[in-house]
Amino acid sequence: MLRPFSTLDQKGEKILSKRDSLLRLVCKNKFIYISLLPTFVLLIIFRYYPAFSALYHSLFEWRGVRTEQFVGFANFVEMFKDFEFQTSLKNIAIITVTRVMISLTFPLLAAELTFNLRNLRTQYVYRTMFVVPMVVPVIVTLLLWGFIYRPDGLLNAILEALGLGYLCRSWLGNFNTALPAIIFIGFPWIAGLGTFAYLIYLAGLQAIPESLFEASTLDGATRIQQIFSIDIPLLMGQIKLILILTIIVVVQSYYIQLVLTEGGPGYATMVPGLHMYYNTFSYFRMGYGCAVGTFLFAIIFTLTVINRRYIRSAVEFEAK
Amino acid sequence: MKGKWIVMVLVVVLAMSITPGWAQEKTMFGPEADLKGTISIYARSYTPLEPTAADRWPPPTYLWTIIEEYEKIHPNVHVKIIQGVASGEAVTWTQTRLVSGTAPEVCWGQSRSDVYVWARSGLLVAMDPYLNMPNPYIPGNKKWIDILDPSVIATIRAPDGKVYTINGDLVTTGILYNADIFKELGLTEPKIWADFMTVLGKIESAGHIIPMSFQGAEKDMGWTWLARFIYYPLYRPLMDKMDVIPEEKPGLVTRKEMALAWKKGIETITSDRFKTGVQLQKEFSQYWSPGFLGLTASMAYDQFVTGKAAMHLNGSWQIQAIKADPYRKFNWGMFPFPPITSETSPYASEPGVVKGLTLGGPSAGFQFNVPVSAKDEGLLEEAVDFLMFLTAPQNAGPLIADLGSYMPSIKGIEPPEELKAVFYKPGEAEFIDLKMLSPGYLNGPKEAIDLCYKTWQLFIGEQISTEQAVSQWNKDMDYIWNKMIQESEWDFSKYGVK
């Protein structure tokens, strides 16, 4: 049964504070504050302060060691005028949209298929096999796919074996295939690359009370109809959570490009995060890097606010 | 009576002290010298390793033999080999050790770049006094410097005029080719660019094999190598106009001289000469593997060794790999890069006087310096003596042959038979780097260099036009040269430019 907030919320506090003064309350609870201290010290030093520092330094030309120089919004102006950055925006939009679509479909499909098997042991076996890419470190998956994409690599070898030799090319070396190739990594996108979506969906499905299925079958609904009328609505919480998490992660990530293409060829696979990385750690323009980071933050913040309702409902209905 | 004896003794003592070196030479170096102590050596590529079954080819082991022999001659000296430094970290490792005074007494160092910096900081011992002494391990040798190649010595002389590195080998580059394909199509090794294009064209029309695999993803081994091979013949006629700073080694055009040439406008990017080079690159690229911008040197090599590409540009170290490949099904050869001649462009040098071009030079494996810390530890003589022993042809020869990656630059060493066909005979190929140092842009501000590289990628991948590329390069190169002038604090006012 859902334990609502109400017994522990503002109302309760308000009643108390009329009787006890704030100072007495604080003293009474000093043990609590002390035990919360380590956590908050960590968070302040390593989360809050860097965040504000980044926002602050985005207005400076800063090299990390030498003196800073206030430049106002010059960094941002330069950023939007920069051809490399503009291309990175275009690329990240494409990547985000496709990967979000991917994360909402393929893991869900696999979860449904697994869930609908009659034999629990088979379910267990298949589930384990789907999850194999997750035990491999992400870097290994990346380097493996880098190898698959080689002109003499696995993908081309398979194409040739299938008689589709004319499709063979250097996937990461062509201007028009580099970005799609990056997006395609991880096919069939069920698990791995750090995503837990499949397991989350599966757990969500398993949590649906059997009674709902029984009732609807009695009403004559087919399994397919049930999927749309029961499964998906009840998975909304997870779906929305995966949606928001995927967006947040994908918009800022660049490790794939860093390892495999360095943004190339040309600017074909450049993304904002990589632009920030090179400007910071290769060219030592920390202020400008902070500006790019601030921009990314603004994007994510906006997208998150738009979805705020969905997070709230995900929070209240599940633990994930 | 007694007075005469005293005078004679005094005269003898005076004579001995006036002839410096004579007494020292006898006992300072050589098999009879009284040396003791433990010295360490960081030999980079020559570091001997125990072979394992997973090796692609047998690692070098000869240094162990050399040390064994040396320790027999000098029982009180122990030579320790530094192991375990990863190839990519060699420079960082060496630099850290030098700065902290813990560098090995015989220490590898890449001349012309890092070594100059280290020398300027006073971290290395100048070898000139020792180079003028006889090397006791070489019978009949009057001066140690005699066995070392003079053009190499000229190149590695530091800006202060001193020689800090003892150099024994040269790295070369060239075009590896599939000899079977050449035979099948009736082709011979091209000697000039025009022939090279013909050969490439014939291979392409034969249809079943890529003419050349090119590592477009490599900034250094792809982009800059290509630029150097193509621009050197085009700019060589201008060398006299560029080689004008007397302090900067006559006969060698240094970066400073190139910066000056840029400022004087002797050559610009918007000129026809430069654009010719650009066009020739474009023409060359049509023969490369499709998608070459995604090929690293390693991948391009793999295309060659599996028979998918007929030619491949790489360095002499690649020979070990190609020799050791049990699955390679063809005979191979290597020729130096065919230079552009006046048959192709009026800007290039005269026909007939052509040698194949090779990049490389004294930045291979056998470059050893002695850190100043050796002097402080009293091991300076030991270090120098060991180097004398090491460079003696009877030792250096087998050492270099054992590794098999580099060409010996010590006189009196014959390259091994199987490598003779591959390593150009001395004088057969022209070492670009011994005449004109690589254009400074590799040492310039990184963001500008990266931009130049991206421009090149876009240009050669046919995403932007020649005009766009040239104008972008013009901007960026100007920035780079000016930045370099500013940071090196070069003053060109006496040449009439700001």
Place this chain on the structure above:
Amino acid sequence: MRSKIYKGLIREVSKHICILTLIFLTLYPFSFLVVSSLKSHEDIIHNMVGLPQVIRWINYIVAWKKVNIYILNSIMMSGATVGMVIFLASYTGFIFARHKFPGREFLFYAIIALLMIPRELTLIPLFIIVRDLGLLNSRWGCIIPWTSGGLVFGIFIMRTFMASLPEEIFESARLDGANETQLYLKIALPLSVPIVIAVGIMHFVNTWNDIIWPLVTITREELKPVTIGLMSFQAIDPYAQNYGPLFAGYLLTSIPLIILFMFTMKYYIRGLLAGAIKM
């Protein structure tokens, strides 16, 4: 009747076919990895798709010598941060969930706000802080920032879970004279074991896979965790790569995660379910 059974059979079989296709597509690249790890480098290059001409177990021995440091480092670093996160997040979540004190809501929303701050915004200043604290090139330089990152999500989850526990359990324990610490240790914590494990696993995997942060903070070879260690393993000698041992190394670095998943998958699923069940 018969057509119904028939239909049911077709449905079941097609389900299996779909799943098996997906599984094949998922696992094929990794089977390629396994097969290639037993080949010599030249065998891989010349014979990429086929079976090894000669099986080379030696690849694993050579690889092990190289990667065991990386694996050890990763285990130490990820283990430490998971320990810290579990410890701090669980009791912090407990406090937020079951106690009233001034500023509780404010502090909690402050923590949630951190969820919205992307990693990349804080990357640069965080690097400067870590550098100035002298933590560059040290394991703690990774562990502490990781912990602060994992704490946000961890506190959030733990708090939500603990808030959902029925008040009666605590009431009865309080009546029996238990103090707050005992409530935490003897009641809340044991009940939240599945959640704790789920949080722990997610954090372990996320830190195990982290590429960017170790890349910018650690350059000393002996401290490198698996992610960047493998990158430098590949780059040992760019002119003389040896893919056989390299791939063997990749597989060796997967072993700890395999072990982890084997033992904890049950609890992890239970943890995921536990949240959902509390509807």
